[in-house]
Ligand SMILES: Nc1ncnc2c1ncn2[C@@H]1O[C@H](COP(=O)(O)OP(=O)(O)OP(=O)(O)O)[C@@H](O)[C@H]1O
């Protein structure tokens with residue numbers, strides 16, 4: 227049975243696409259309020275892991291628990307409910323292109339008001355949107371369209387929109403990929419701020435060691451779909467696994483540039 231303090235839990239999860247094994251006996255857990263970083267090279271199964279959590283993919287074997295409920299056994303209705311509590315910040319930002327930044331952030335607020343048959347108090351919605359944009363330091367771009375923003379800004383807006391849904395947990399897929407180092411630092415700082423202020427349970431998928439060091443309580447290091455390391459960030463450096471050492475050292479080399 228799942229640990230009661232684990233918000234997410236993978237138990238011996240296997241997944242293949244055709245004859246290509248992608249997840250092989252993956253087990254780890256993420257405690258309530260914890261930030262877990264999933265590290266690994268391209269194609270090792272990081273995004274596939276996140277898609278299993280949200281029930282977009284089903285494992286061939288194994289169990290996946292979200293807040294003590296087995297995702298594999300959830301009905302479509304239960305999955306929809308769960309996806310309101312666990313929101314994903316996609317790599318692309320996945321904003322609605324035809325809506326302004328402000329309306330993108332307002333979207334989950336309006337949706338919830340409709341769902342709960344509450345009144346859409348426009349002042350209240352705008353107030354919350356302003357607060358959320360303030361949190362990600364983007365109050366000036368409220369009336370712009372997503373196309374007017376840089377990749378990094380889009381991602382920050384996507385984070386504000388994810389927060390508007392009032393989630394229990396956030397999954398970030400490669401939040402710092404394809405942005406310049408300064409923007410990467412800003413986004414990293416933002417995720418850290420949310421971790422400290424809101425205590426949200428988070429999973430951050432990345433190959434950015436600097437980001438991992440900044441955010442991770444614990445790390446899952448995937449090598450070809452297997453968990454090569456699972457434990458506190460501070461112990462990752464001590465791992466004698468050659469692939470992990472190569473990964474850390476390559477990162478140090480790139481920092482010297
Ligand atoms: N729906 C799918 N059908 C078939 N193969 C898939 C599918 N989704 C992922 N794969 C394969 O599974 C493997 C792992 O993919 P995944 O997207 O999880 O990699 P990743 O670790 O997120 O890599 P990156 O860092 O490049 O994003 C890849 O070989 C990919 O081609």
Ligand SMILES: [Mg+2]
Nearest residue numbers: 272273274399
């Ligand atoms: Mg990926």
